[in-house]
Amino acid sequence: MSIIVDAGGLSCPQPVLMTLDKIKEIQKGEIIVKVDTDTSKENVSRAAKSQGWEIADIQEKEGGYQITIKK
Amino acid sequence: MGRLKNIFATRWGIIGVGGLIGVLAALLQKLGNPGNMGICVACFERDIAGAIGIHRAAVVQYMRPEIIGFVLGSLVAAYIFKEFRPRTGSAPIVRFVLGVFAMIGSLVFLGCPWRAMLRLAAGDGNAIFALLGLIGGIWIGTLFLKGGYNLGRVQKTYASAGWLLPLTMLGFLILMLIFPHIEGQGKSGVLFYSLKGPGAMHAHLIISLAAGLAIGFIAQRSRFCTMGAFRDLILFRQVHLLSGVIALVACAFIVNLIVGQFHPGFARQPVAHTMQIWNFGGMVLSGLAFSLAGGCPGRQLFLAGEGDGDAAIFVLGMIVGAGFAHNFGLASSPKGVGPHGIAAVIIGLTVCLFIGFTMRKRIS
Numbered sequence: 062m063s064i065i066v067d068a069g070g071l072s073c074p075q076p077v078l079m080t081l082d083k084i085k086e087i088q089k090g091e092i093i094v095k096v097d098t099d100t101s102k103e104n105v106s107r108a109a110k111s112q113g114w115e116i117a118d119i120q121e122k123e124g125g126y127q128i129t130i131k132k
Numbered sequence: 133m134g135r136l137k138n139i140f141a142t143r144w145g146i147i148g149v150g151g152l153i154g155v156l157a158a159l160l161q162k163l164g165n166p167g168n169m170g171i172c173v174a175c176f177e178r179d180i181a182g183a184i185g186i187h188r189a190a191v192v193q194y195m196r197p198e199i200i201g202f203v204l205g206s207l208v209a210a211y212i213f214k215e216f217r218p219r220t221g222s223a224p225i226v227r228f229v230l231g232v233f234a235m236i237g238s239l240v241f242l243g244c245p246w247r248a249m250l251r252l253a254a255g256d257g258n259a260i261f262a263l264l265g266l267i268g269g270i271w272i273g274t275l276f277l278k279g280g281y282n283l284g285r286v287q288k289t290y291a292s293a294g295w296l297l298p299l300t301m302l303g304f305l306i307l308m309l310i311f312p313h314i315e316g317q318g319k320s321g322v323l324f325y326s327l328k329g330p331g332a333m334h335a336h337l338i339i340s341l342a343a344g345l346a347i348g349f350i351a352q353r354s355r356f357c358t359m360g361a362f363r364d365l366i367l368f369r370q371v372h373l374l375s376g377v378i379a380l381v382a383c384a385f386i387v388n389l390i391v392g393q394f395h396p397g398f399a400r401q402p403v404a405h406t407m408q409i410w411n412f413g414g415m416v417l418s419g420l421a422f423s424l425a426g427g428c429p430g431r432q433l434f435l436a437g438e439g440d441g442d443a444a445i446f447v448l449g450m451i452v453g454a455g456f457a458h459n460f461g462l463a464s465s466p467k468g469v470g471p472h473g474i475a476a477v478i479i480g481l482t483v484c485l486f487i488g489f490t491m492r493k494r495i496s
Binding site: 071081108 | 219
């Protein structure tokens with residue numbers, strides 16, 4: 062079961078901060094991050110990669126994106 | 133399309149964008165823009181405020197086409213790449229107030245972060261104090277961000293709402309075409325023009341507009357941000373945006389050397405003063421305000437171009453702030469800070485701290 066980080070409607074750096082907090086908390090596993098701009102999508106992906114997490118999937122949903130990251 | 137879409141957001145993309153902005157800024161100065169002010173978002177918005185009579189400082193009145201281009205160039209990029217997302221509702225009044233004080237802080241230093249970089253690239257040592265202030269202000273902002281500061285979620289809105297600032301800019305451009313500057317006249321129709329001083333120095337309209345459009349386009353794609361550069365470094369140890377800013381300084385420096393615009397020193401720099409505490413203090417205020425609002429003045433224009441109504445409010449706050457700055461004697465001049473500039477910085481910092489401390493909520 063993936064953990065969901067809902068950063069929809071929030072502008073950066075909030076989505077990145079929320080993602081990194083969750084990464085720190087669970088260390089390993091799968092997180093789905095919901096964002097609604099391309100900038101947030103890029104920033105969250107870049108931050109996750111910098112922590113050694115892999116971008117498993119990016120889906121366009123409800124006018125935004127769902128980014129699945131894994132470690 | 134996907135590959136093309138992301139090319140500006142790569143490391144080399146952002147470096148290329150920063151470098152090109154540096155080159156264009158130095159060339160705009162060569163082609164007529166004021167000294168070490170090839171591009172200054174705050175100064176140019178202040179000049180726009182003067183052109184429409186929000187303040188009546190005679191030396192800083194000109195409808196700067198670069199600003200118009202920044203918004204419209206971003207709008208075009210956002211539409212081409214399907215990133216136009218009309219949105220608003222994340223504490224607009226707070227963004228307006230932050231815009232007002234960001235402008236006041238910038239006018240105490242005499243430049244926004246963009247101009248601080250360009251002043252540095254032209255050898256103006258006073259900019260070092262401003263950059264230290266900028267970093268200090270952003271650092272305070274990151275403490276608030278780490279403590280849960282945020283302005284809440286945006287709502288999706290009508291496309292036409294996202295169009296309002298771009299349309300305003302288009303309206304400004306049309307006004308400029310209907311009422312062009314008449315030699316020796318301080319007013320043309322409804323628009324004010326400077327006859328001397330920085331407001332009278334500008335590249336040709338077409339060149340300024342083209343440069344603005346180009347920068348607006350590539351900055352929207354790359355998310356170039358002079359505040360984000362330092363914020364991301366401090367918060368995440370990420371140098372992505374910073375590499376673009378460094379490229380800007382390096383390329384502007386090289387072009388300045390080539391065209392004879394590099395003059396190292398502190399005294400008698402163009403549109404600058406040497407009161408270092410207030411070069412520093414003004415930019416602490418600006419840096420904090422930009423940080424709390426989530427983007428430097430350029431980034432706010434690019435965001436407004438892609439439909440962000442809150443960024444548009446911030447831009448309007450900056451333009452109104454320029455009115456306060458000149459009407460109330462807050463803006464500096466080459467002689468030093470204005471009669472009430474110091475008080476304004478202290479009040480601005482107090483307001484920003486109030487915002488930072490009271491708008492903290494962990495989002496579940």
